[in-house]
Amino acid sequence: MMEGDSFSLLGNGTQMDTKIVQSFQKNFLQVQSILDQNRLLINEINQNHESKIPDSLNRNVGLIRELNNNIRRVVDLYADLSLSFNKSMEASSEESTGGKNSHKRNRPG
Numbered sequence: 122m123m124e125g126d127s128f129s130l131l132g133n134g135t136q137m138d139t140k141i142v143q144s145f146q147k148n149f150l151q152v153q154s155i156l157d158q159n160r161l162l163i164n165e166i167n168q169n170h171e172s173k174i175p176d177s178l179n180r181n182v183g184l185i186r187e188l189n190n191n192i193r194r195v196v197d198l199y200a201d202l203s204l205s206f207n208k209s210m211e212a213s214s215e216e217s218t219g220g221k222n223s224h225k226r227n228r229p230g
Contacts, residue, residue, distance in 0.1 A: 141209045155191050162188045
């Protein structure tokens with residue numbers, strides 16, 4: 122696809138810009154990378170816990186902190202994805218109706 126191309130999403134005729142799709146893909150790849158890292162952290166935390174070696178147990182404090190930070194990053198990335206998706210759907214809806222949707226309800230936020 123060329124830049125600026127669009128394609129149908131979900132079979133409902135909604136068009137999405139290629140840049141938006143690339144942004145989604147980038148965020149999903151980031152999320153997947155963080156989740157893969159979390160899996161490794163959890164495995165190490167479990168091994169350290171089972172070992173009951175004081176140094177390993179102390180190391181778990183830092184590993185758990187890192188895991189918590191990673192979880193926050195994933196939540197932030199999903200929030201960004203949700204916001205981007207909503208904006209793209211609104212823009213697509215405006216394009217298909219020829220302007221702002223007058224019967225659209227605004228959510229408090």
